[in-house]
Amino acid sequence: MTSVNTLPAPEKRTSAAPVPVPGTALGWWLADSWTMTRRELARWVRRPGLALLNVAFPVLMLLLFALFIGGSMTVAGGGDYTEFLVPGMFVITMAFGLEGTMxxxxxxxxxxxxxxxxxMPMAPSALLVGRGVADMLDSVVGLLVMIGAGFLIGWRWHGSLTAALAAVALLLLLRFAMLWCGIWLGLVVGRPELVMAVQMLVWPVAFTSSAFASTEAMPGWLRVVAEWNPLSATATAVRELFGNPGVVGGSWPTENALLLAVLWPLLxxxxxxxxxxxxxxxxxR
Structure with a gap:
């Protein structure tokens, strides 16, 4: 009689990879946020023309005001209009980033x-964080391009390097605040064609500030509005830190522009x- 050796049945294998055991919730959140950031950055590679257009538009605005309109503009307290304009255009560039986020x-x-x-099984907030990180990186690139364009048309800063870096920090703080305003407005509006209706409100806010013209030449009521404009606070503070002309006191907002340039974005x-x-x-829901 032939004996048959009974062997244990082989284990059934599957092609599915084992599910990793998460280390920490923070680690997964950072990984998900970075994935969403990479998604946004990949659009720059796939659509470089759009990225270049976003950078070129504020540069064209700067050249338009400096070369074609600057000759007829005066600066309170004297000084070159180009050196007055360039910090204001830095502020406008940061503020107009709201439209891209929306x-x-x-x-x-x-x-x-x-x-x-x-x-998907991912941190829900990672989508917004990825959007925010990508937009801030885009804003840093845009600001560096604007600084280079300012140097080419004759703008210079006259303070210390520390003061210049503080001015850049205030500009990015304003952009960060505009970023979250853009996220909220984009979620509320919901459709790209309705964004234009909201964008029309950005321009009056920009032009009723001291970004393009000194508040000294404005009518009384408009001067008050312009001096309390959040964009005016950052523009005046940045001009003061860069050592550029146009910083004239006489009212509480202009004399405390550095304080307001921090408080307005935080608010x-x-x-x-x-x-x-x-x-x-x-x-x-």
């Missing part, structure tokens, strides 16, 4: 991208961040 958020909403990402962040987070959580 457009990107509303486009993702309309195409259902936000819903698809929210249904905008205190309002926009919770509202954007609440709106994002309430999508499709």
């Amino acid at each position: 457009t990107a958020i509303s486009r993702d909403l309309e195409r259902g991208v936000v819903d698809r990402f929210r249904s 905008l962040l205190a309002v926009a961040c919770p509202m954007a987070a609440a709106r994002f959580r309430g999508l499709n």
Whole structure:
């Protein structure tokens, strides 16, 4: 009689990879946020023309005002209009970044991208964080290009390097506040074609500031509005740090421009961040 050796049945194998055990919640959040940031940065590579256009537009505005309009403009307290204008254009560039953020958020909403990402096993806030990091990197590049363009047309800073870096920090703080305002407005608007209606409000805010013209030449009521404009606070503070002309006292907002240049963005962040987070959580409910 032949004996048959009974061997244990082989284990059934599957092609699925083992599920990794998460280390920390913070680690997963950072990984998800970086993935969303890379998604946004990949658009720069796929669509370089759009990225170049976003950088070229503020440079064209700077050249238009400096070369064609600057000859007829006067600066309070004297001084060259180009040195007055360039810091103001830095502020306008940071403020107008709000439009790009709004457009990107509303486009993702309309195409259902936000819903698809929210249904995936990832940190829900990573989508907004990735958007924010990519937009801030874009703003840093845009600001460096504007600084280079300012140097080419004769602008210089006359203070210390520390003061110049502080001015750059104030500009990026303003951009960060505008970023979260753009995220909230993009979530509220929801469709790219409606973004234009909101964009029309950005221009009056920009032109009723001291970015392009000194408040000394404005009518009394408009001067008060312009001096309390958040963009005016950053423009005046940046001019003071760069040592450029146009910083004239006489009112509380102009004499405390450095303080307001910090308080205004922080106030905008205190309002926009919770509202954007609440709106994002309430999508499709």
